[in-house]
Amino acid sequence: MSDGVRQFTVGYDDEGIRVDRWFKRHLPETSFTTVAKWARTGQLRVDGSRVGPGDRLLAGQVLRVPPPEPERVEQRGKPERPPLSDDEAAFAREMVIHKDAAALVLNKPPGLATQGGTKTLTHxxxxLDALHYEAEGRPKLVHRLDKDTSGALLVARNSRAAAAFAKSFSSRTAKKVYWALVVDVPSIDDGMIELPIGKQPGTGGEKMCVDEENGQPARTRYRVIERAGNRTAWVELQPFTGRTHQLRVHMAAIGHPIVGDGKYGGQAAFLTGGISRKMHLHARRIRVDHPDGGEIDVTAELPTHFAESLSQLGFEAMAGDMMPLDVKLPPTRDEKKAFARAHAKSFRKARRGERRGRGTARD
Known part of the structure; x- marks a missing residue:
C-alpha cells in the first residue's frame, strides 16, 4: 500500500492463534511492545475493527499492520537468507509435482520441517527461493505439514492466490485426504471424531491433547480402506478443522495411534515384523478451487517406507484411490443449533402472521 500499511490474510493453519503469537510466527522482528502500542493507538485492525494482542484470529480475516518502525527495522531486522546451494535448489525443485501461474504443489518428504524454528535450519x-521460476514474488506457504508427515503441500505464488487459498481452507471448500497406517482395527469402518484439542500442560506447546474444557473444536473423518487381521488398518483421514497435530491426537484418542507416532502412541505405535519405525502419515491428495477458475487436484506419491509397509502387509495402493472424495457429512453440533434457532425464528414469524391474519378477518 502507498502509505506503507501492510495487509495479511490469516492462513488456515493460524486459525485461533493470538494476535501477539501471529506476529511472533510471521513478523518476529516486531516486538511485543510495538504490537501493544499499535493496538492501543488503534493502528492494528482486523477486518477494519480494533484488536488487542490477546485477541484470537480466524482464517480468512484480514490483518492491517502499520509500516515497520525505522528504528525497529534497523535494530532487529531479519538477516538476509543465505543463498541456496545448487544441491539445495535441485532438491527443492524435485519436490514440485504441480506448477501453474498461481500455485505450486510439493510432495514434502518425511523428516523435512515446513517452517524453521529452534535448531531447525533446513525447512x-x-x-522457496529456488521456486520463483518466472514469477517475481517469493512463493508463500498456505498451510503446514508436521515434520514427519509427508505428502501434498500447497504453496501460493502470489498474494492474491494466498488470500484465495486461505479463504478456501477456512470455508472448508478445500479437501485434504491423508493416508495412515494405524495400530489395531477400528470397530467402526467409517467414523467421525469430534474432540476439542488444546495444548498439553507442561510441554511448552510441543504436544497437544484432547481438552474438553478449554480446547478448540476439532473434527476428523476416518474410513478404513483395508485391514491386516487385527494387527493394523490402512485408513483414509479427512480433517475438517486445522488444529495442530489433529489427526495424530484424534487417532490416538480413539485407541488407534498412527504407526510410528511414538509422541502420541508411545511404544504401542511401533509394529514388529520389519515395519518401518517412521511415521506412516501421508497427505495423499489435495483439491482446492483455483483463483482463476477450475480446480487444483493433485495426488502425491507415497514415500518409500510407507509404500514398502503397504506391500509387506498385502495392501494394494490403488484401493485407497478408489474411495469417493465427496460424501455428505452429518451436521456438527453448532450447525444443528444454528438450524434449530433458524427453525424456531421462522416458526415464530409464521405464528405472528397467522395472528395478524385472524385479526384482519374479524374486522
Missing part, C-alpha cells in the same frame, strides 16, 4: 520455507 521448506527456506527452500
Amino acid at each position: 521448506v520455507d527456506g527452500l
